Amino acid sequence: MRVTQAAAPRWTSARASWHTPVLGVLACATVALAPMEGYLFEVHGQLAKVAPALLAVAWVVIRVRERRAPNAHPVHAVLALFAVVLLASAAVHAGGRFTVDYTVRWLPFLLLTVIIADIAARELPIRLLLGAAAAGATAAAGSALYAMFAEGQPRASGPVEDPNDLAYFLVVAVPMLIAVLPARPPTPPLSTTASVSRAAPTLGTMVPSGRWAVIGVRVVAVLAGATLVAGAMATLSRGGFLALTAAVGWLLLRRVLPLRVLAGALAVVALIGALAMSLAGPALAKALGEKSFIAGSNVDARELRWQAAARMLAENPVLGVGPGGFRSDYAAASHNAEVGEQTPVAHNMYLEVAAELGLPGFLLFIGLLVLAAVATERALRASRDRRPMVAVQAALIAVAVASTFLSQQYYLPLWLLIGLAVAAESRLHERRGSADAGAPGDQ
Template identity: 65%
Template sequence: MTLLLRVLACATVALAPLEGYLLAAHGQLAKIAPALLAAVWVAARVRERRMPAPHPVHAVLGLFAVVLLASTALHAGGPYAVDYLQRWLPFLVVTVVLVDVAAREVPIRALLGSIVAGAAVAALGALHSMVAEGETRATGPLEDPNDLAYFLVAALPLLVALLDPRGSRLRSAGLALTGLVLAAGAAATFSRGGALALTAAVTWLVARRALPVRAVVGGMAALAALGVGVVLLAGPTLDRALQEKSHIAGTNVDTRELRWQAAARMVAGHPVLGVGPGGFRDGYAAASHNAEVDEQTPVAHNMYLEVAAELGLAGFGLFVGLPAVAAVGSERVLRSGERRPMAAVQASLIAVAVASTFLSQQYYLPLWSLVAVVAAADLRRRGTGCVCST
């Protein structure tokens, strides 16, 4: 079953940014890979009669699940509570599964490579949506350009983990081209949050000496050259896209402020277990005093405030505890073995954390898969004393 677990684990993370394409083909297609992964994992562990190796992430996930179920039970009458519970639980299960298989059967570099590969395909789809379909902002496999940017900027730092100083020039050139595609796809979304997230991630990589400044300068030069080509070939389309984005940006600032204020009111009013999963959407009109007549059930556009509003301070504390535990574990792994791969994962986590300040991204895989990768690398460190085999 080892090969099957490897294939399904890599497919699960690679297909995550392509969810829109899968849903367009069939409403349940996006769930097949993670569902099969969980089923095969359970079968393998039952046959082996072995429990997963414990890690602090498991404790945080378990406590978070308790709070999630309690909040759902308290607000079971809400129109979204059960539906949103069903959105949360698969991520908790997949995280547990990925931690275990990446600690044993699946090479961590293979998982990281799969994340990058899936994001690269999504970036190509994003560029195709602009060039061939005439979209003013790249969307491709995801309806919202900001969500797409989230996936792409989370994947970009992981290219550093795939670098091999002893590798061939062809491999290095391939990684550089992949980086250019990801960066171009992210730029084509015109996402300001994505740009801030990528800036933070690159700054971290340079500060940790995992990425030379000359590589950053070279990448920026290549992206600038590509931008000049776009201006020359599609200047009017680009100008229209910038004008539309400028108009949308002003509206976004106003609406996000309204939603963040509404979320803060919900936290103040229901600090223990929140308003229940999906409760922000249900209660937004009342909490905002009907501030948006044309949008009655939105998301908060801030992952942290939305989780705090819906699951209370206990749920929020446990939720942010996941990346916090991952940050501590990643530093342990970094100091005990290869610095570059784990610095890249740290940078990706930083990109996720920054981008999620402007987006509700708790229902997308990057955060969960990165937490799982760090926990798995930490377990490998305990068992082997290095991360050379990851």
């Protein structure tokens, strides 16, 4: 009996020891590979779904074995209600051309939000997932820039087929780099006595090495940030530029972006731009001219689509036109305004969600964003290190701005940020609960 009792904790600990690495590898792979889905699709049409599917299976199996449910949060209730509205709208419009495909696209993101929120609250550091997202986006930016100059493409693309969608991934990842920057090591006081200096010679050797490590990480972050910004600029996405401006402005407003880091990143971006002009000046000038030429027509097309989305919502306010219904109903709703585009997206996440899922779905969707913003602010006020939560806030702002011009509800960054916001607030509640349990009054 004594042997069994002594062995049980070790077995439980050993079992738990492999849970975290498995979930960590799969979660980081899911996050890092999301900006590379274009390349994955070229290899196999289902390859981009492998990492998320394995993560979901592993999470379910582990939580069932542990008999542990995710910590309750208001976001879970909103996600559940949103899923009900989604399925109800899909059932009403079951005969739609894209209904099944888009319903299947929605549901995994809702589940992934719950999974990310749970594992980031229990097993994985929030910084790790932010770093994985930033690393994947940086790799995508670098490969897109290389393909642009090596293959003569007019705009950066490839990792994601549409340059505007690629810009979305890159811009949202820029604030995430702030979360992985190390804090500056404390400088030892200059007024130390000779006896103290002689008694602790190792202190003098440790501080410079710590500083060099900090400098090294900051240099890597500057290079990564410059690559992300250069890649986003190379997509020639105006919505991406506005989103980047808003995100960087928020980082400066909350005083978490060191001016030296910003200046270094801008200098590297300027260097990349000068190098690009020297190597491919005529091609870049041609691309900018083409972008300026079609800019007016793009504005007109988006105005037509926004009007069509508003018309669909007005005619179907309860359950909308169904998942994917904007694409199938656009020609009729717009009175065939775009002959060359019969099944486009709305290029506005908010109007597209409202048109397809009605007012209930739209309000629940906005509720997710509001709850995420509130959760980050609560966690921020109780955090000693403000950078991770400010980074999440800035990335959410980038999502909100970019999605005014793009349909981004089917891409991971939005759902990753909601999950991380929930995880941060869950961690806060757990710390407060532990503190209360350890208080003398409770004891």
